[in-house]
Amino acid sequence: MNPAFAHNTWPQIKAALESGRPCVAILPCGATEAHGRHLPLNTDNIISEGMAHYALPALDEAGIHAFILPTLAYAPADYAGGFAGTISISQAAAKAVLTDIGRSLHAQGFACLAIANSHFDPANVTMLREAADELRALGLKVAFPDFTRRKLAQTLTDEFKSGACHAGQFETSLVMSSRPELVDEQQRQASNDNPNSLTEAFAKGAKTFEQAGGPDAYFGFPRQATPEEGNQTYEAMAGALVQSITEAVAG
Ligand SMILES: [Zn+2]
Secondary structure, X not given: OOOEXXXXXXXXXXXXXXXXXXXXXXXXXXXXXXXXXXXXXXXXHHHHHHHHHHHHHHHHHOOOXXXXXXXXXXXXXXXXXXXXXXXXXXXXXXXXXXXXXHHHHHHHOOOEEEEEEOOOOHHHHHHHHHHHHHHHHOOOEEEOOOOOOHHHHOOOOHHHHHOOOEOOHHHHXXXXXXXXXXXXXXXXXXXXXXXXXXXXXXXXXXXXXXOOOOOOOOEEOHHHOOHHHHHHHHHHHHHHHHHHHHHXXXX
């Protein structure tokens, strides 16, 4: 069995579902969205996929068959809507896709859908919470480590906690860890510190990155990023994902 869900044949998935071990489908949730001048539009997809991959060994040890679904690469992303390349879809459209994926997995006998999300646009997070609740009401177990909740946010880096964390040190470190060839190093070095907090700007009613004080679609400290920090953050995010899945499966 290949952990990449879509690389399996249907008989391989059937065999996993009949193996007696709980089968969990991890859905990496990202976006197609501007991330500064130095990171690619698929930054959040890369990060969510990385989190899922880092979780695999511990899930296997816990006796769980974990598959990583094809990534959900479109999401509500209106904050970045003023920048070329951003594709924002409605909350309703995103929620319909997510809940239909969950329904389909539930009907096949998957024990749990796990949401591995790194796209923290408030409209996206709200949509994910609502979709998770709807699927739980249908009887599907849903694991959703929500890093915007204080308890989990505390386990991540200082920049993340400050809220100045879009395409800054936190995300740049993660992309440098897993896809360094996609980081424009010259632009990264030219990206001056931007300590404006997105979460504070959200609370004050800002509706766009420009209004929040991010004229180049980044917040934080891209020049401080290192692949080592990225590795550590992947471990922390994967740890939260594993805990959320094992609790959901046991519950
Ligand atoms: Zn991002």
